Amino acid sequence: MAEAKIRLFVDQPLGSGQAVGLNPDQAHYLFGVMRLGPGAALRLFNGQDGEWRATVAQAGKRGGVLTCVEQTRPQQMPPDLWLLFAPIKKARTDFIVEKAVELGAARIMPVQTQHTNADRIRQDRLQAHALEAAEQCEGTFVPPVDELQALDKVLATWPADRHLLWCNEHLTGAATVLSRQERGPWAILIGPEGGFSEREQARLAAMPQVVQASLGPRILRADTAAVAAITLWQAALGDWR
Numbered sequence: 001m002a003e004a005k006i007r008l009f010v011d012q013p014l015g016s017g018q019a020v021g022l023n024p025d026q027a028h029y030l031f032g033v034m035r036l037g038p039g040a041a042l043r044l045f046n047g048q049d050g051e052w053r054a055t056v057a058q059a060g061k062r063g064g065v066l067t068c069v070e071q072t073r074p075q076q077m078p079p080d081l082w083l084l085f086a087p088i089k090k091a092r093t094d095f096i097v098e099k100a101v102e103l104g105a106a107r108i109m110p111v112q113t114q115h116t117n118a119d120r121i122r123q124d125r126l127q128a129h130a131l132e133a134a135e136q137c138e139g140t141f142v143p144p145v146d147e148l149q150a151l152d153k154v155l156a157t158w159p160a161d162r163h164l165l166w167c168n169e170h171l172t173g174a175a176t177v178l179s180r181q182e183r184g185p186w187a188i189l190i191g192p193e194g195g196f197s198e199r200e201q202a203r204l205a206a207m208p209q210v211v212q213a214s215l216g217p218r219i220l221r222a223d224t225a226a227v228a229a230i231t232l233w234q235a236a237l238g239d240w241r
Helices: 024-033 090-103 123-136 151-156 174-178 198-206 222-237
Strands: 007-009 019-022 041-045 051-059 064-073 081-085 107-112 163-167 186-190 210-213
Touching: 007 024, 007 123, 019 024, 024 051, 024 064, 041 064, 081 090, 081 222, 090 107, 090 123, 090 222, 107 123, 107 151, 151 198, 163 174, 163 222, 174 210, 174 222, 186 222, 198 210
Parallel strands: 007 041, 081 107, 081 186, 163 186, 163 210
Antiparallel strands: 019 064, 041 051, 051 064
């Protein structure tokens, strides 16, 4: 049996014997770049049906057909964890999205704060980064990346049952705080490089869903803080336990 090294995300149902059509970009990647031909094996996932081993049934320059053979991994959903963060420089924002996917975030939500440096994002590009990260890290789920929203707007409709971990460097350590919490719907909020405004801090402090904690004695860059916070949450309340 040929070894299937290539993984590809497809937006189609997957199942035994299922035929999967390819768009021109996918066909170019598989047949033009990776040089696959009829009978070659690869692995597919769609975020819902797990991972499937498939073979190339038809190969063309602008399209092709794959056939699902067998499931190689069941669907694995991440914990119910959202990541909210203020966008920073392009490469570092890409890094946050990539690592959030690898570490097991279920939703990625860029937010505009009063001190956010970036006033726009390319949501489609960030979603593509999330997809690529899932392909590369053997994931079966691709978290949605939301459009940039004002933090005030997000907080105005915040679910009553979802805890929000506010990474506040002025308080006690996150590991101690999280060890006292219950599992369930959660989110993590990473602030901008300039910190939250006094008004934003007051609003967060007044929300009953908010849990405040620091990420240690050192000031972390926003991208490092996102990785550290997700890691601590996963170890205490997520699927790393």
